[in-house]
Amino acid sequence: MNRVLTFPDSQAHPLSIRAKAMVFNDPVSLDILNTTELIAPSEATVLIIGDTGTGKELIARHVHNRSGRSGPFVAVNCGAFSENLIEAELFGHEAGAFTGAQGQRQGWFEAAQHGTLFLDEIGDLPLAMQVKLLRVLQERQVVRLGSRKPIDIDVRLVAATNVDLVSAVEAGHFRADLYYRLNIATINLPPLRERPGDIIPLARHFVDSYRAKLHLGPIDFSSNARQAMIAYSWTGNIRELENVIHYALIVCRDGVIRSADLRLNERVPVLSSSRPFSVAEDDDGCRLSKAFREMFDENRDSLFEQVEETLVRLAFEHCDNNQVRTARLLGISRNILRAQLKRFGLLAKGNRAENPVDEIEGATLLELGVVEA
Numbered sequence: 001m002n003r004v005l006t007f008p009d010s011q012a013h014p015l016s017i018r019a020k021a022m023v024f025n026d027p028v029s030l031d032i033l034n035t036t037e038l039i040a041p042s043e044a045t046v047l048i049i050g051d052t053g054t055g056k057e058l059i060a061r062h063v064h065n066r067s068g069r070s071g072p073f074v075a076v077n078c079g080a081f082s083e084n085l086i087e088a089e090l091f092g093h094e095a096g097a098f099t100g101a102q103g104q105r106q107g108w109f110e111a112a113q114h115g116t117l118f119l120d121e122i123g124d125l126p127l128a129m130q131v132k133l134l135r136v137l138q139e140r141q142v143v144r145l146g147s148r149k150p151i152d153i154d155v156r157l158v159a160a161t162n163v164d165l166v167s168a169v170e171a172g173h174f175r176a177d178l179y180y181r182l183n184i185a186t187i188n189l190p191p192l193r194e195r196p197g198d199i200i201p202l203a204r205h206f207v208d209s210y211r212a213k214l215h216l217g218p219i220d221f222s223s224n225a226r227q228a229m230i231a232y233s234w235t236g237n238i239r240e241l242e243n244v245i246h247y248a249l250i251v252c253r254d255g256v257i258r259s260a261d262l263r264l265n266e267r268v269p270v271l272s273s274s275r276p277f278s279v280a281e282d283d284d285g286c287r288l289s290k291a292f293r294e295m296f297d298e299n300r301d302s303l304f305e306q307v308e309e310t311l312v313r314l315a316f317e318h319c320d321n322n323q324v325r326t327a328r329l330l331g332i333s334r335n336i337l338r339a340q341l342k343r344f345g346l347l348a349k350g351n352r353a354e355n356p357v358d359e360i361e362g363a364t365l366l367e368l369g370v371v372e373a
Contacts, residue, residue: 003033004205005058019055019238021205026197028190032059039185040066045137047182048160050189053237056160057120059187063158064116071115071155076108079124083335086129087145091136094146109142109153116156122182123163123174126335130175137181157182171308172339192234192241199229202238206245207257214249224259232264309344312337316346 003024024033039046040063048056057075064073081089092107108117119125125133136142137157141150159182168174192199200221207219221229225248234240248261295303311330319325327337341347 005055005062007058007061019053019058020242021202021209021238022055022058023198023201023205025201026195028195029198032187032189035187036062037066039063039187041068042185043156044185045156045182046158046185046187047165048158048187048189049165050160050162051191051237052162053239054189054191055238056162056189057118059189060116060118060158060160064118064156067116067156069115069156071113072111073116073118074108074112075118075120077120079121083126083129083333086126087132090129090133091142092144094144104144107142107144109136109155110151112155114154116158119157119159121161122159123161123165123168126333127173127175127339128335130178134175134178134181172343173336192237193232196230199234199241200226202241203229203245206242207249210246210249216249216255218255219249219252220256222256222258225257225262228259228262228264308340312340312344313346316341 005022007020022029024030036059046060046063048059050056060075061073076089078086088105088107090107090109092105092110095103136153139150140154141152143150165174165179165183169176169179192202203221211217211219229241229244236243244262244264245257247263248257252258252261295307312326315329316323316326319329323334323337323341327334330337338347
């Protein structure tokens with residue numbers, strides 16, 4: 001029989017993008033399961049790397065369940081809180097520590113005492129918080145906001161990310177010392193298309209999960225449906241497969257799911273890595289691609305650094321040295337932008353901004369909760 005991992009409340013979050021089940025039938029996933037169960041009994045910090053929907057939280061829960069720790073499993077999404085709230089969420093606060101802090105509250109580290117704290121999307125953690133997290137991991141103590149009294153913690157940390165932290169470190173978006181602190185026991189979760197032996201068992205699992213709710217009898221797959229599922233790219237991974245099966249159960253007839261019921265040919269295709277991305281329909285994209293190809297032909301040194309600095313500098317100039325508007329234009333947080341501006345020498349020493357209007361606008365937006373610090 002296939003090993004299956006599910007959430008204890010797998011139907012409580014029907015709209016979640018997380019994977020709600022994993023099976024271990026493919027040799028790749030069996031190797032992942034073996035690695036997970038070897039790591040679990042240790043006290044080592046675990047870093048799980050994988051795309052959205054591949055089952056990172058399920059693996060984290062399995063690490064906890066096999067660890068023998070007596071405390072709870074606590075899951076926190078680092079991207080779900082604004083920068084000025086995440087410290088209070090993680091470490092807790094005392095009454096009056098900040099506006100709205102009417103009572104004392106323990107943070108997620110304390111809530112996970114003697115158990116496991118799962119920090120999902122740790123790559124989204126602001127740089128200022130990365131420093132504080134590193135200190136907690138080193139000293140095994142937290143200090144609540146508004147307090148000076150350290151609290152000892154016995155918590156195992158499991159972190160997960162869907163971004164390349166090595167590249168993030170090189171770009172100055174993630175601290176190298178924190179990365180090395182997290183990267184002790186690493187579990188790599190490949191996308192579903194790279195473990196094809198799991199696709200049909202997972203599909204059967206979801207059929208069984210939804211069949212009773214839809215008041216259906218036994219359901220089978222046609223051979224064409226099975227072939228179509230194995231050949232499909234599954235960019236949304238396990239969650240996409242679940243959605244496809246749910247829909248197919250609604251429209252299938254005579255107790256058989258056929259390839260037409262899956263509607264895979266109507267879904268967004270994945271661009272093959274074997275052919276270059278075409279931007280022929282986009283004039284700006286064409287000009288950009290042409291410029292890059294010319295630079296590639298010139299074999300320039302430090303090309304990535306030059307491109308990144310030029311993009312940040314020109315965007316900053318375009319926005320009249322306004323950090324908030326520049327961050328919005330580039331689609332990054334203001335915290336990341338400031339790190340880049342400092343890195344490229346575009347901020348005056350000792351000044352928070354070149355343009356005083358930036359501070360006014362930034363403060364206003366922060367008070368409204370629209371942007372991060």
